[in-house]
Amino acid sequence: xxxxxxxxxxxxxxxxxxxxxxxxxxxxxxxxxxxxxxxxxxxxxxxxxxxxxxxxxxxxxxxxxxxxxxxxxxxxxxxxxxxxxxxxxxxxxxxxxxxxxxxxxxxxxxxxxxxxxxxxxxxxxxxxxxxxxxxxxxxxxxxxxxxxxxxxxxxxxxxxxxxxxxxxxxxxxxxxxxxxxxxxxxxxxxxxxxxxxxxxxxxxxxxxxxxxxxxxxxxxxxxxxxxxxxxxxxxxxxxxx
Ligand SMILES: Nc1ncnc2c1ncn2[C@@H]1O[C@H](COP(=O)(O)OP(=O)(O)OP(=O)(O)O)[C@@H](O)[C@H]1O
Ligand SMILES: [Mg+2]
Numbered sequence: 001x002x003x004x005x006x007x008x009x010x011x012x013x014x015x016x017x018x019x020x021x022x023x024x025x026x027x028x029x030x031x032x033x034x035x036x037x038x039x040x041x042x043x044x045x046x047x048x049x050x051x052x053x054x055x056x057x058x059x060x061x062x063x064x065x066x067x068x069x070x071x072x073x074x075x076x077x078x079x080x081x082x083x084x085x086x087x088x089x090x091x092x093x094x095x096x097x098x099x100x101x102x103x104x105x106x107x108x109x110x111x112x113x114x115x116x117x118x119x120x121x122x123x124x125x126x127x128x129x130x131x132x133x134x135x136x137x138x139x140x141x142x143x144x145x146x147x148x149x150x151x152x153x154x155x156x157x158x159x160x161x162x163x164x165x166x167x168x169x170x171x172x173x174x175x176x177x178x179x180x181x182x183x184x185x186x187x188x189x190x191x192x193x194x195x196x197x198x199x200x201x202x203x204x205x206x207x208x209x210x211x212x213x214x215x216x217x218x219x220x221x222x223x224x225x226x227x228x229x230x231x232x233x234x235x236x237x238x239x240x241x
Contacts, residue, residue, distance in 0.1 A: 007085060008054075008057055008058055008061055008085065009022075009058065010022050010058045010061045010062055010065075011061055011113065019058075022058045022059065022062050023062055025055075025059060025062075025175075025204070025206060026059060026062045026063060026066075028203075028204055029041065029059070029063075029173070029175075029203065029204075032173065032203050032204075036172065036201075037172055038172045038173050038203070039145055039148070039149065039150055039151060039172055040141060040144075040145065040150075040151045040153065040170065040171045040172050040173075041059075041150065041151070041152050041153070041171060041172065041173045041174070041175060041203070042056075042075060042152070042153040042154075042155050042164065042167045042168060042171040042173075042174050042175070043055055043056040043059075043152070043153070043154060043155060043174070043175045043176075043177060044155045044156070044157060044158045044164035044167075044168075044174060044175075044176060044177070044191070044195070045157050045158070045159075045176065045177040045178065045179065045183070045191070046157055046158065046159035046178075046183060046184065046187040046188045046190065046191035047157050047159055047160070047179070047182070047183065047184065047187060048079075048157050048160065049179065049182070050157070050177045050178065050179030050182055050183060050208060050209075051177050051179055051206075051208035051209060052076075052154060052155065052157070052177045053076070053081045053082060053085065053154050054085075054208070055175065055177050055206050055208060056072065056082075056152050056153075056154045056175070057072060057082065057085050057086075057154075059152055059175070060072040060116055060150075060152045061113050061116060063149070063150045063152075064113050064114065064115040064116035065113075065115075067115060068115060068149035068150055069115055069117075069147065069148045069149045069150075070115055070116050070117070070148060070149065070150045070151075070152065071108070071116075071117045071118070071119060071144060071148045071150070071151045071152070072086075072116065072117070072118045072119070072152050072154070073094065073118075073119045073144075073151055073152065073153045073154070074093060074094060074118075074119060074120050074121040074153075074154055075094075075132065075153040075154050075155045075156075075163070075164075075167050076121070076154050076155055076156045076163070077094070077095065077121050077124060077125055077128035077131065077132070077163070078124075078128055078156055078161065078163070079156065080093075080120060080121035080124070081154070082118055082120060082121075082154055083118070083120035083121070086109070086111050086118050088109040088111070088118055088120060089109075089120070090120045090121055090122065091122070092106060092107040092120075092122055093107055093119055093120035093121045093122025093123075094107075094119055094120070094121055094122050095121060095122035095123050095124070095125050095131065096122040096123060097119075097122070097140065098131055098134065098136050098137060098140065099123075099125070099131070104119075107119060107120075107122065117148075128161075128163055129161070129162055129163055129166060132163050132166045132167060133166045137170075138170050141170050142170075153167055153171060155167045157191070158191045158194050158195060159187045159188075159190060159191045159194075162194075164195070165194055165195060165197070165198040165200065166198075168195055168198055168199075168200035168201075169198055169199065169200075171200070171201075172201060173201050173202075173203035174195060174200045174201060174202050174203065175202075175203060175204055175205070175206060176188075176191070176192065176195070176202055176204070176205040176206070177205070177206050177208050178205055178206065178207050178208065179208055179209050180207055180208060180209045180210040180211070181209070182209065
């Protein structure tokens with residue numbers, strides 16, 4: 001296994017409690033798929049560094065493990081990172097397809113994970129919001145829907161720039177990441193309102209970087225904390241959104 005892929009816990013430790021919770025999120029997304037197509041899913045948060053790219057990369061791996069054709073698409077054109085997570089080149093990517101008419105097949109990368117393709121950012125543009133809101137981008141996503149079962153789009157924090165709201169307008173669902181002990185509740189409320197204002201379908205929130213107290217992070221205390229909320233400062237934060 002490459003050193004880079006070792007960073008993705010769903011690959012490195014598929015039986016760990018954290019990987020198990022990613023499978024739980026995957027199941028929730030699958031269940032939210034009953035009445036409405038849930039094919040294009042993006043991620044955002046209120047602030048930087050709450051774990052959006054980590055969460056979306058792990059979700060992409062988990063869906064690919066179901067023998068689904070999955071694309072992980074870089075939608076953070078200001079601070080792209082998916083190419084680093086999968087150790088692929090960022091020379092040809094989304095912006096090259098949209099601005100330079102490069103062929104998708106020339107830019108997309110296969111990964112060591114079966115069924116998982118990754119499309120990086122490409123040349124970083126001066127006008128990310130304009131590119132993301134362009135007709136060409138929307139048509140591109142429509143064309144990807146025909147080939148992939150799931151398209152996961154990483155996005156910047158909506159508390160800082162509008163890009164995630166734009167991406168949400170052509171996504172079927174949005175996953176909101178909340179960094180434990182990191183997220184400001186008022187910023188999170190503003191972020192949620194911004195998503196609602198553009199009609200985003202927020203399918204759930206992920207409380208990330210949650211650390212169980214005690215000397216181990218085991219299966220039982222993980223679920224205990226979540227289900228009982230006895231030590232629930234973080235749980236209260238998520239519930240207040
Ligand atoms: N559950 C976690 N436990 C510990 N560290 C984590 C966890 N999730 C993410 N991190 C770490 O936090 C940092 C930020 O994660 P990541 O890049 O996924 O966040 P982001 O929200 O995408 O950031 P940005 O807003 O800059 O795009 C990284 O160093 C990552 O390895
Ligand atoms: Mg990121």
